[in-house]
Amino acid sequence: MREYLSRFSNSVKLKQLAISAFLLFHIGAIIFWSIPINSPLITAVRNVVRPYLLWSGLFQSWDMFAPGPKSSNTYIEAVVVYKDGHTRNWKFPRMEQLSFNERYRKERYRKFVENLKEENVVLWPEAARHIAWLNKDPANPPEFIILVRHWSDMAAHLDGPYHPEPWHVQILYEYKVKPADLT
């Protein structure tokens, strides 16, 4: 009996040891990954744990509204130019123009549009292709998609009522539609 208890106790200890190693690794990897410091040591550790965290889905960043919130109101529209030359304005759902119910369901579009920024240029042709596909017309197919960004900067006037600043317009990207995009 004593021998059995001793063996049982050893196996519990071994299990705890294995779980502790698992915990130590995960706590260390997650902390090094998510803290906002870029020292050479931390970068080196991140490089070591990167394949595992990306594979397992444990990568994370908690930078909501940080280091600062957006300081401009923006939205993106697309101009669809058809083969016969006529144009159509296509709009991403704008949350402020939707009902309370709809904006709760369509918020992913806001997030996607927020990501259509210069750091993610790879998304521009993707968005243009999808807009072309949404607007396909076999008799008169879209030939060009032009992504247009509108923005209004916010100036912080803490004293006094808020006055929106003027809106600006910028052509973000022009895409020549390929026949394969419409299939």
Add this chain to the structure above:
Amino acid sequence: MRLQSIVDGWNQFFFAPQSPLPISLFRILYGICVIATLGLLHGDWLSWFGTHSWVSLATMRQVEPGARLNIFAIIPQNDGYIQALFWIFLAAAILLTIGLFTRVSAAAVFLCLNTIQQRDLYITHSGDTFLRVAGFFLIFAPAGAALSIDRLIRLRKGKEGADLQPKSRWATRMIQLELSLLYLTAFWWKSLGDTWVNGTALYYIIHLDEIRRFPIPQWITQSLFIKLGTWIALALEFALGTLIWIKEFRYPLLLLGLLFHLSLEYSLNVPMFQWDILSAYVLFLRPEDIVRAWSGIMKLVPSRVAVSRSL
């Protein structure tokens, strides 16, 4: 301090058995959050993840190379298969919520959640990230040990007694640590920004048209309240990331955190984010308080409506 005392503290923190009530209650709330997230996405499943999605699988692989736990990489790129994946995901989330085949369901939910987030990282918010990382540790937790169909089956088969047996809590601790880290690093990131330090951050947030939800009272937009609100948010995030581990501060902080997230849920349109985070608050509740709260609720429910009067 001796090395042994550190080892003892570690073992006490991670391995001291605890009632499975908090993690089981979390499992239910977590499952509801996943189901709600899927439901809100339902109309756009194929727009975001289908064969004609906004971001193609090929582009996503190019931007995010390397091996990933991602079912999209192995199923045929066909809208039928993709929709089937979502229905399986929904079924797993329902099973997890009711606690049937709990561990397998938890693994399936995590795998599906990871899959859809890896498929399009450009539409996820921090609430989704929290569900993903908490979901990983939930697989290892004794989440079906209470408030579950699995337990009812075990009771019926005579494999368990009526009293809940304490279980290992290391996985629960990891989810608690994730929540704590979320707040602490959110505070840390914000403290690096000028607008949070000078007290104007809230001004920009409340004037962002795209993120506004319900109207807020005019007095909140006054300079004094903007600054106070900005700094209170910072202080609260710091406290929820650190002081929550001190017993005496825990419940007051959870209450403040609850009010904080409810005010954000009212004013900001970030679907499910606040509920995803709040779901993990129950992990900080004492099991006996959960029992007491349940008894209190049951006293308010007529006896013929109540399904189970005790936990």
